Amino acid sequence: MAxxxxxxxxxxxxxxxxxxxxxxxxxxxxxxxxxFQQARARFPQLPQVMFDRAxxxxxxxxxxxxxxxxxxxxxxSFRAR
Numbered sequence: 001m002a003x004x005x006x007x008x009x010x011x012x013x014x015x016x017x018x019x020x021x022x023x024x025x026x027x028x029x030x031x032x033x034x035x036f037q038q039a040r041a042r043f044p045q046l047p048q049v050m051f052d053r054a055x056x057x058x059x060x061x062x063x064x065x066x067x068x069x070x071x072x073x074x075x076x077s078f079r080a081r
Contacts, residue, residue: 032063033066036048039062045078054069056069
């Protein structure tokens with residue numbers, strides 16, 4: 001009986017728990033990712049050509065899959081000095 005009550009309490013608590021916030025395309029960006037202006041705010045020395053090379057889809061937005069590419073390129077060029 002006690003196990004049934006605990007199981008019921010767990011179900012009720014899980015049903016009442018708030019949903020997790022929606023995941024965004026890139027950290028610190030909206031759901032669509034980072035535009036060049038947003039990326040430039042995050043990476044101050046970022047040239048347009050580096051942004052374009054990291055933008056693998058060519059859509060003008062760095063999404064969550066392209067962000068590590070941009071971060072790595074930026075770190076190699078500007079933070080290793």
